[in-house]
Each structure stands twice: as structure tokens, then as C-alpha cells.
Amino acid sequence: MYPNWILQRAYLTPKRSALTFEGKTWNFEQMKDISVQRAYQLSSLGIEENSRIAIIGRSRPNLIFIIYACMHLKCEMVLLNRKLAIDELAYQIKDSEVTYVIADDEDLPLLPNDINVLKFSEVENCKGTPIQIDMEWSIDQTTSIMYTSGTTGFPKGVRQTVGNHQASALASILNIGLSEEDVWLCAVPLFHISGLSILIRSLLYGNAVKLYEKFDANGAVDDIATGRVTHMSLVAVMLERILNRLEENVLKASPKFKIILAGGGPVPKDYLLRAQKVHLPIAQTYGMTETSSQTATLSNQDAIRKLGSAGKSLFFNQIKIADADKPFVEGEILIRGPHVTPGYIGQFSEKSATIDGWLHTGDIGYLDEEGYLYVVDRRSDLIISGGENIYPAEIENVLMAHNAIREAGVCGMADETWGEVPIAFVALKNETTKESILQYCQEHLAKYKVPKNIYFVESLPRNGSNKLMRRKLKELL
């Protein structure tokens, strides 16, 4: 059994700053008081302890209060991605069989109609009757569920337990250290593990979070240059904008600023060199929803020496390459440790996440002679666009449901701003136009998943067993 993070942190350091947003600050005692009140309100409105609910909302304090309230109720929280299309959200809500979707009032238009919705305002305005809040949580209890796609194109709801989150947060300090003065800038989505893990680290570490509703390069640069924040998580596209602003304004990172954790694919060498010039330390990370954030991290000291590497595993973790008995042999990256998900929910609940305790990532990589990990190819032709994972199969499934399309293939194309963007190749069975297909995609897919271009072809490259060879798609251009 482990303590309820929110109650324990409020007991230990009640007056320490917990959250700053648009000039307003809450300490840990206030976070506890508000979230406990919200738990009473949710309970009065019919949210039962240990039930599974979904949450959708903008990155604002009221979303955090609801998330913490649901933790008090030991609910399994499905954190919905606000960028998804209605069809995609409907799938997740149905698959997860949540009893309610607790939704930011602003986000109601994003949701399908035939579901139980509790608006944030309803919760906040409800009277609420006190209930007993548990002081302890079980290590196996599911805290959060996030959907991620795989080779099949059907998103799977990944469980992230109390133990997963704790192991991840603790391993991270064994890597980068901890000080009472640390302040994390959070400008990544709270519905992604990158954002949620910042909140959980804050509870365990007793550190303040400076929350941004949206990423704002000017604000971030100001915080970094003055040392108002010490840590930040980001993806390469955000780093590029920060570097631009620092360079334009001839600014450097404050000596108080400690580290940027850069996830979602490798950081280009050019960025690393520019970051050095403005004294911005960068730790590149490799992680995924199934590992509740980082599984490996490259230290800033090694950034150039081990260019392209994702670093070494964190303390509790092990990484190995399938069927590789020596360094530099490429193979599937396997991960093991207390941060690895126990499995999935919904239609994939029978599927085991691990084989003999090892998570098979589908990613291809190798370890060098010192044990540094190099990720050579992301799983299942994964496209990473501005830090968001895009699975070609998911887009292909949507395209093939179009009444004019016979077959479809999707791959990523390099893009200066986003790293990569998806493009689609389609063979028609009926006549249609590119515009009509794009319009159709916009209705069924999150904006960032809509192909940047549609190419009409006679047929798609397939192998002997008729399997689509996505890597050959670009040759059709």
C-alpha cells in the first residue's frame, strides 16, 4: 500500500507552492482542499469510487482539480485527447465503457451525443456531501488510461497504475536529481503521459508546476531566461521555437535552469549545438504510454558524444534488444521494469502487454558497447508529428471506409516544422476528388492525422503475402 499522493504531500509540505497559472498560485494544502471538495461533489453527482470515468478538458487548474478528485475516488481515469475527431472519441468512450465523461464546458462540442456527460461547471456548483477519502492506494490500482494505436490501427486503452507512475517518477530523480526549488514548466498536454507525469512528479517531489494552457514560446523563453522555472518537457518542434526566440533576443538560459527533457523522437544535431550556445541543457528521452513516461534518457553531457542515442535505461528499468547477443546488433527493443503497464482495457483487455515480463515495443534499435540505446526505426511505421504519435494503419482504416477508395497506404514525410507529417496513397474503385477525401478525413480524424497530401495510384506495393509495404510507398512519388 502507498499513500494517497495528494493527502500525503499536503501533510508533508502544506505551504509549498504546487501550481502556478496565469499569475495565480496554489499551495499543496489548497490543492488538497479543492480536490477533496471536488471529490465530494463528484460523489454527490453519482461518480462512484473505483468506477471508470473519462475526462476531457483544457490544460487549466480546474482540469487538475478534477483529475486529483478522481484520484481521491480511486477512479480509473480515461484521459481523452482533445485533438481527436468525434468518431475517435466515440470509439474510446465506447471501448472503455466509462460511466461518465467529465468534461470542461468548453469541450462539449468535441463530444458525441449519446453519452453521460458531467460538465465541470455542474461539478463546481454542486453542494457535495463529505465522504471518507482513502489515505492509501494499492500499488496495482489503475490511476490513468491512455489510448494509443498499434499495428492494427485500433487504439488500445493502456493502464497506468499507481506503481507504474511511482516507479517512473522515482527513477527519474535517480537520474536527474531533485531540489526543493525545482519548478516544472508544463506546456505539454495533460492527457498525454508527458503532461500527466509532470503532475504526478510534482505530488511525489513536492515541486511547483507552472502550467501553460497552450505552448507559448515567448512565455517559455522568459521563464527559462529568468530562472522562474528549472525543468521543462517538450518535443523537438517546441525546442526549435524556443531556440529561435532565445537567439533572436540574444538571451541565454538562466544558470538556475536545470534541464529540458526532450521526448517524441530524436533531437536534430543542429538544435543540440544551438542549445549549447544558449546554455540550455537537454536530456533526450525515449518513452511511451506503455512505460508511463521515460524509459531511457540521454544526459546533457552525452548529448553530442552519443548523438542520436536515447541514452541509458533509468535505474529500475532494463532494456534489451531481441535476439541480439552483442552490441550494435539491431532488433526489436524490449523493456522491463515496474513502470511497464500491466495491460489494456476494453476489447484488448485479454491481450498481454508483456511476454515473460518484457514489453515488446515494436521499435527497432541497438545498444552500443557502453549500453546506450539507439532507436533506429519506430514501431509499425509510426509517424511522429510535433510529438504526437500517428499510426498509419489508423488513417488507412478511415480511408478505406470511404466509398470511392479500394486500397490505401499511409507513410510519413519529413517536415521542417513538425518533424514528420502523414501522406496518403490511394487506389480508387469509384471516382472522387482529393478535396472530397480530405474533407472526409477531417470529419473522422484528429487534425494532425489528416494527410497533408493524397496521391492517386493504380495499386500499392505489397509483398509476397500481399502485406502492404509502407516503406516502398515513397518510391511511388
Next chain:
Amino acid sequence: MYPNWILQRAYLTPKRSALTFEGKTWNFEQMKDISVQRAYQLSSLGIEENSRIAIIGRSRPNLIFIIYACMHLKCEMVLLNRKLAIDELAYQIKDSEVTYVIADDEDLPLLPNDINVLKFSEVENCKGTPIQIDMEWSIDQTTSIMYTSGTTGFPKGVRQTVGNHQASALASILNIGLSEEDVWLCAVPLFHISGLSILIRSLLYGNAVKLYEKFDANGAVDDIATGRVTHMSLVAVMLERILNRLEENVLKASPKFKIILAGGGPVPKDYLLRAQKVHLPIAQTYGMTETSSQTATLSNQDAIRKLGSAGKSLFFNQIKIADADKPFVEGEILIRGPHVTPGYIGQFSEKSATIDGWLHTGDIGYLDEEGYLYVVDRRSDLIISGGENIYPAEIENVLMAHNAIREAGVCGMADETWGEVPIAFVALKNETTKESILQYCQEHLAKYKVPKNIYFVESLPRNGSNKLMRRKLKELL
């Protein structure tokens, strides 16, 4: 499953300093190489994996190499207290049923005759055949066993598991932070949890340990004033000597020095005020063998404001007072958390360490309105002398085995140097002298347990049910 701490730390930061002793330094890779070699040697000499062995030795690197080697073999290590008398060691060796005692050559005279001894020199000079070293340890595996007495006077062997040690080390950083530059001065015995926990923290944190064979106030002051070390664990008697030296030499602690963890009873207010003047931050701790080191800690900021308090529980722990439903009510201190021992070995192996998950410490205390713990009375009339726990019942048992003594009672008396020392009250059945009794005690008890004085009385104070009332003993003076 968790990684073998020694192998994982050597993989992550091979070149970082791990240990300094008398001017020589070993990095984590060297610690691994030497300890793996020692594991091969121990194995060749008949030490089996998962077997239970005892270890005795001076606080020198070769003791650490043997301890780490036994960790590689996943042995249950009974760490023997070098200050004990032969009879006391014989009891522990018999009760724990160890297959071997691995002993520093210098310590052979301390040991009884009829046991299997492996000398350090034998191990170091043996060829050693490579065996497979496990990369992973189970969380429930017993790492170490330390004997501690209770009300009965019979020392009990307390299990400290991989999970206990890890939880303790991780909770401590959530309290005091962590930085790559941290260096711990270790001048407390490695056979006590205060010393062993410094080694284990070093493996988890990746920090250097500066080891002292014996406490040396001049050396410690030099290290603290120059900032060569950042952390130190000690008991009040050591603190007093450090303060004396700092004051005599008009020195202050370096700004690089972070914190002293002071255990084994409260630190007098006078020391705290003197420490402030020489810029020496002090965190008072409350812990015991059964909690694998600290369970509560008072921060330096609170040292004066909460004078006499042992602070708040660490993050994963809970402390409550039995039958107290509000602050300031005194009662038995109960402790819960992943750092609490699963139980005992030997003749007490059937005895549960906890009731409904709570360790009943036998200590009396209360919590104030903010949840700060105050320890009012140590368990079972415990005497704490220079940081060593002395249980009156244990000394009484020895005294009553003397052929001239009819009954005996032991209590603590205030002592300027040691905090407390034991004194004995005896009623005789045959004639004898004080000198004869003291001589007898020296043969059967560790030096620090030998009563500082023996008082002859007609009878001992007993309650209605004829139980010895130790608190009334002093009234006989």
C-alpha cells in the same frame, strides 16, 4: 523485480566515484568488478546462492566488497555487531543458523570457536570460478538481518528486504533532495542500519561515500568545513565533538555541506543552537532496525520551532498513535509503510512484526496539530548510549545468571558524554563483590552494556503482579 543495485549502478555511471577511504578512491565500475570477483571466490569456497551467512569486520573497503559480493549471491546477510561479547555473538550465530561466518581476519578473536569461519584473506586469495550473477532481485528478498532486543531481553533477528531498503532510500530523497555532487561521510558502523543504509543509498543514488574506519572528529570537521562531504549521519555524542572542534578552530561548515542526519534520540537544544552558529544544518531523525533507517525526519528549518520533535513521516510512511483520536494524546507509536520489516528469523520467526500492517514500536509519543511526531519515551525502558540501543532486560538476564544474584534491575542514568549509561540494582542470595559482578558482566556483555555502577539493595520495586517497575529503580539511590 528490481535490478541488482550494484550491476545497475555500474552500468549507469561506471566512472563516478563510489567510495573513498584513506585517500584511495574506487568508482562504481571498480566496485562492481571487485565485488563480482569476490562473489566468484565466495561461491568457490562453498557459499551458496540464497544461503544465510553472517559477516563481521571493520568499516573498511574489504568489508564492503564482501557485503556487495553477498548481495550478488542473494545471500541473507546477518551483520554482526563487533562490539558484542562472545556469548552474544554465539547466540546470534546459533539463532540465525548461518552456514558460515565471513570474518575480517582481525576479528577472529571476537568469535566463538565451534563455527564455520571464512576469513576475508581466504576469500581474497582464492582463485574463484565465474558463475552467473543475477541481474534482478525480488522485492521480498531479504538483503540483511540485524539483531535488536526487545522487552524479553532476547535479541531478535530483523529481516530487511530489497523492498524495505529501496523504499527507505527513495523516501529519503523525496525529503532532502539529491544531487550528483552529494558525498556522504560514513563514520557510523556498517553493521547498524545507519551505516548500511548509507551504502545502499550510494548504490541507488550514484553518490560517493567517504568511509571512516572509526569516527574521528578532526577528520570529519575538516571534511565538513572544506565541503569535501555534503551529508553525514551521526548520533548526538558525535555531534557534540564536531561542534567542539568547529568552535575551537573558529570554523564553519562549508556552504556546500547540506545536512547532518542525527539519529538515536533527540538532539539537545544547546547543540542545535551551537550548530546554527557554525552553519551546520541538522535534520533529526526517528528510525529503527525494523524500519530500515529513518521513518520520520525533522527538517533543519523546523529544528528550533519544533524542538524535541522527530519531525514528520517520510513520503511512503504513515505514523499514528494507538488509540489517539486527536493531536497531543500520548500513546504507542505505530508505523506503516513499505520500509517496515516483514518479520524475524530464528526463534522469533513465527512472531509477526506488524498487526494489521502496523509496526507496534513500543515507543510512546504524540503528534501535534500539524502532524509532527514527539517521542516521549523509548520502548521498554530502552537506554540509548552513544547511539547504541541497550535493553535493560538483556543485562538483567545476564546478571540473574550470576550464582550470587537473586534479582536484578537495570535502568539508564543521564550521562554528559553518552546521553545515558546503564546502572544495575541487585539483591544477593550469596555473598559477592561489585568487582566480581562487573568482571562477570565484561565477560558476557558488550562493553557499552556493562553497568557503570552496581547498587546492592534488599529487594526491587515491583507492582501488584510482581512485575519489575524499572522507573522506580532510581528512587533507590
